Amino acid sequence: MHADLSPLIAATAQWLTRAYPAGGGAIDSALCEAQARQAVTVAAWLRYPTPMDAGLVGVAGPGGSARLDWITGYETAEGADPVAEDEHAWRSWVDEVVASWAACLLTDPALAGAAVAALAGTHHTAGSPVAFRRLLDPDVHDRRAAALLRHPDLLAPVTGLHHAGLLDALRPGQALPA
Numbered sequence: 001m002h003a004d005l006s007p008l009i010a011a012t013a014q015w016l017t018r019a020y021p022a023g024g025g026a027i028d029s030a031l032c033e034a035q036a037r038q039a040v041t042v043a044a045w046l047r048y049p050t051p052m053d054a055g056l057v058g059v060a061g062p063g064g065s066a067r068l069d070w071i072t073g074y075e076t077a078e079g080a081d082p083v084a085e086d087e088h089a090w091r092s093w094v095d096e097v098v099a100s101w102a103a104c105l106l107t108d109p110a111l112a113g114a115a116v117a118a119l120a121g122t123h124h125t126a127g128s129p130v131a132f133r134r135l136l137d138p139d140v141h142d143r144r145a146a147a148l149l150r151h152p153d154l155l156a157p158v159t160g161l162h163h164a165g166l167l168d169a170l171r172p173g174q175a176l177p178a
Contacts (some may be wrong), residue, residue: 005044005054013037015065016102019072020148020155020167023041031145032135035106038135039147042115043101045124046169062095070147071157105135107152107159112136114170 013036022032048054061134069091082156105112116132134142138150150155 002089005057006047006096007093008057008095009037009040009044012062012064012095012098012102013040014090015068015094015099016040016149019068021063021076022076022144022145022149024145027141028145031034031142032149035134035142035146036149038132039102039105039112040098042105042112042119042132042135043098043166044095045119046101046115046166047076047095047097047098048084049122049124051123057095062098065091065094065096068094068096068099068158070163078146097162097165100158100160101166103155103158104163104166106146106150107137107155110117111115111166111170115166117171 013033016036016039016146017029017033021027029099048057067076101115105115112132112135114134119130124130145148152159
């Protein structure tokens with residue numbers, strides 16, 4: 001059981017960076033990945049606020065990327081060889097809601113700030129300080145590297161899936177969803 005959500009976070013961030021890749025070289029790819037991972041981490045912590053929630057998604061699984069792939073136009077070849085399918089097994093750990101919420105955070109700085117603020121005092125942020133600078137205050141290099149990943153029009157099909165649920169989760173006095 002992965003109570004830390006690391007497989008879900010890694011797979012969902014990978015899906016985002018493959019669907020909306022960096023345009024430059026290795027440094028741009030790393031900056032894009034860092035921003036995606038920070039957004040996905042915040043979204044996952046909001047979606048699965050307790051160790052029990054994280055444990056349950058670890059057992060049941062997050063659902064996979066099939067709908068996201070369809071919405072963004074990713075298609076797998078029919079009759080692909082099993083080795084190639086195994087290379088994409090990580091897609092089963094993609095969480096559609098977390099990907100949608102992360103996309104919302106990447107395209108709306110005010111929403112990102114509210115989401116990070118909502119995590120204050122949760123078990124996810126207890127202990128050592130957690131900073132999400134690349135999500136909350138991207139510099140010019142971050143913005144260039146993640147131009148596709150932060151483009152509201154390009155991400156609209158993904159953000160539209162669960163935007164209302166994120167807004168509900170961030171309403172004052174609202175318990176965080178599981």
